[in-house]
Amino acid sequence: MAYLEGKLRRRTENSEHTGYVLEVEVEMTEVDDADDLFGEQVALTGDVRMLDFPERGKILVFKATSAAAIETEDDEEYEEDEEDPE
Secondary structure, three states: OOOOOOOEEEOOOOOOOOOEEEOOOEEOOOOOOHHHHOOOOEEEEEEEEEEEEOOOEEEEEEEEEEEEEOOOHHHHHHHHHHHOOO
């Protein structure tokens, strides 16, 4: 079983959701296009690891080994609007 640590937030805007979100710091050094994915909904693969920072000490992070943007329904609607300039 994995141990995760982060700030638990409540999410209520979508009925198909558990109602809770846990923010986890992600280390993206192994992902080539990490900057291109900033602000996107993403799918990540990797491992949970402890990193030791000089000032912050040991911190639990998700070390991503790969990442890809996920197309959402909003993205699909935006693309349809661009194709149909009515």
